[in-house]
């Protein structure tokens with residue numbers, strides 16, 4: 290399986306970064322603007338020099354969320370309906386991330 294490259298300020302190999310590193314912060318998100326995975330929007334902001342473009346709703350069936358635990362890629366729809374855990378390995382996701390969905394996905 291090919292290793293998915295994650296940009297930004299990672300602190301471990303489960304996609305935790307300098308900004309978010311609780312036990313549950315194991316999700317990386319692919320940004321629509323640059324087609325690259327980052328652990329969080331702050332990593333994106335501090336790593337690239339362009340503004341975030343949100344995922345339009347009609348693209349929510351594309352793979353854009355990476356579980357840092359099992360490295361499975363989820364579609365945005367799968368992620369948003371996952372009930373804060375990975376459908377593949379069952380790891381708990383940080384449910385506070387839902388407070389940030391408007392930073393990634395057009396709602």
Ligand SMILES: [Zn+2]
Nearest residue numbers: 320322323337
């Ligand atoms: Zn970008």
Ligand SMILES: [Zn+2]
Nearest residue numbers: 306308329332
């Ligand atoms: Zn970060």
Ligand SMILES: [Zn+2]
Nearest residue numbers: 356359375378
């Ligand atoms: Zn998983």
